[in-house]
Structure formats: structure tokens, C-alpha cells
Amino acid sequence: MHVTDPSPAKTHDADADAPPRRRLDPDARKAQLLQHAISAFAEGGIERAVHADVAQRAGVSTPTVFKYFPTREALVDAVLSQVEVKIFDLIKQVPNPTTLRREELMHEWALKLSALCETDPDIMKVLLSWSVAFSSIRGRYQAFENQKLAMMTSSMINPGPDKSDARILLGSAMLYIRLHFDGSPKDVRLRYADRMAQLVAAAPDY
Template sequence: MTRPVRTARTRLTPEARRAQLLECALAAFAENGLARATHSHVAERAGVSVPAVHSYFRTREDLVAAVLGEVEAYLIEVVSTALGGRKSVHEALRSLAVNFSNAAREKPDMTKVWLDWSTGVRADVWARYMALLERLYGIAQKLLERGKQEGVIPPALNARAAARVYLGGGHTVALMKFSGATPREFEAVIEHLVRGAMGLGVGEVLPA
């Protein structure tokens, strides 16, 4: 059951109203899907009229673009924060895998829209998702290349391919959260992801 966030009589600045509507849009898209969510779903959640939503997001395309922009910015921040800086390669890779798991619990609407977006192969938003993935792959690849320079990753490792597989595993970790996986299952998958990204086999000692 949807619950209005605020009533139409609440006076908000245009910036605050837009932020409120965008928050409601994320929830509406998480519940109804990218292909089906509408201005009406957002209006119902926000407790405002449909024309009020249209005044901020004129068309459905505008609404979809705004929602995807939020997801895009969130994913870039999560990946950049975890894999950037001077943390060890192992620590950074593990940190991001754990963050993907936590995101499904802490930001379920954001995560559900992301997962829905990732399956829209035939949709007109697919090209934007592919562009986002390329950017995320680049961030992960940079970390793995640093690991090769530091000698903690085998020189022969294909960093681009490893980045693709690793981030695909992050997608799996997020899905596992909604399936009720146990902490032990998460730990096993995360360790496998980190080892695979670093080109290490089972039993090999992870670098500090």
C-alpha cells in the first residue's frame, strides 16, 4: 500500500518539492517498474495532483531520466568511494562488494530500480545504462591496474575483463539480498569475487 509522503497543502520551496517528488518517483518506479511507473503513481505517493508532478517533470521521458540520473549518480559515488583512494586493492574490492550488499538493505528502492534498469535490453534507456557500465568498468580497471603495478595482481591478468566480471558479481550480491541469502553465503560470494578480480585461486593467500 502506498503512503503519501506529504499533503498537497504543505508549502515547500521548488527545490524541496522536486526532491520530494523524485524520492516518491524512486519508490514508485521500484514498485511498478521502469516500463510502467507514471506521473499518477508519483502523485499518489506524494499526496499531490498529477498536474503538480507534470510541472516538475513535463513528460514521462523527463521523469524516467530524472530517476535514472539519481541511480546513476548513486552507483558512481558508491563505486568511486569504495575503489578510490589509497586503500589496498584487496580492501577496496571487498569494501565495494559489501557495499552492494548493504545497499539492498539501506536503499532498497534505489537498488530495485538499478536491477530493473540492468535488464532493459530492448528499452530506449539501455544505451544510457551501457554508458554507465563503461564508466564503472573504468573505475574498477584503474584499481586493478594499480594492483598489477604493486605486484599484488598477476601481470597477465586482463584488468578490463576482470573489472567486468567483478562488477557483474556486485549485481549478483545485490540480488542475493532480496532472496534472503545468509551471511555465510554472502561471505563466500564476496571472497570469490575478490579472488577472481585479483587473479587468485582458491587457497592462495590474499595480499594484505
């Protein structure tokens, strides 16, 4: 006589075959969350993005983000610190004006900025957002800008008491970054860089 097995048929569980998720160590988790925070700030703006936006991007709970960044100030500080590091590194990579003609120097600046816009677009978007933020983080941006100006004028022959030449170059660089994210064609950006190079070459010694 045929006897039917009353137990339910076993089904194949695909999840059972999947390797267990590797738990990230605290430093790696914090670094991962920071990258998501930079993206959230780039999209939502420095003054609007919050822990919940980071959690959604990272696929974790909001309390998890608070565990690594206990306050919004801590989260903002971590993001802005990353921006500062990237930009200071960029300035250090640009050759000294004494080793290149002015036109070459301007084109070198353009190349470096374009590369960073392509490899770290979120960092550059946060930079643009930060430059026009007038909340409690304004003072930090002004200090950051003064550091950039000091680095730029350190190799200038005649930077002037108010660093006007460096300010003009810095403002031009910010506009060049905007061209990338405004969808300006590459040839437009190149013509802008060429024109800036011509203007700098024609300016009095600095």
C-alpha cells in the first residue's frame, strides 16, 4: 500500500545558499556612511540633508547613522572635512607658477578641476552648495576660503594686500566647476579656460 508522507514538501531556499553578510568593522562602516552622507548633501544641500537621508541611501536604520554621527553638527563637520581635504590636495597638485607659463598654469588648473568633477562629483557639488550657504557654517567656509587664498598667494610675486588676483582666480575656478554641472558642453568649458588663460597672461605680474 502506498503511504503518503504528511510532511510538507521541502522547498529550496535560495537565501540558504547565499554567503552570510560580512559585518563591517566600525571604521569601515563609518567611512561607508560618510560617502552616503556626501551624496545626500550633494543632492539635498548642506542645510537640508539629515541623518534619515543618509540611512535611506545606505540601507540602514536612522539610529545606526546617529551611532556614528551623534548630531547633525557632527555629520556636517565630517562631510565638510572631506571637501576641505580634497580641495587642499588639488591645490597642492597644481605646479608652482615659476615652473609654468601663466597660460599653461590655467590649463593645468582646468584639467585638475575637470578630473575632480568627474571622479568626485558629489564633493564638488557640496563645495558649490557650501560656497553660498549663509547659515552657521558660513564662518567655516570663510576660513576655508582664506586658507585656499593663502596657498595660492604663497607663490605669487605681488599678491596685493587684499589678495585680489587670487580671489579672481578662485572665483573663476568656481564658475568653471559650475559649468560642469550646468551641462555645458566640453568645448564651451575649453573656450572658457582658454579665455581665462589669455586674460591671466595679459595681466600685470603677480
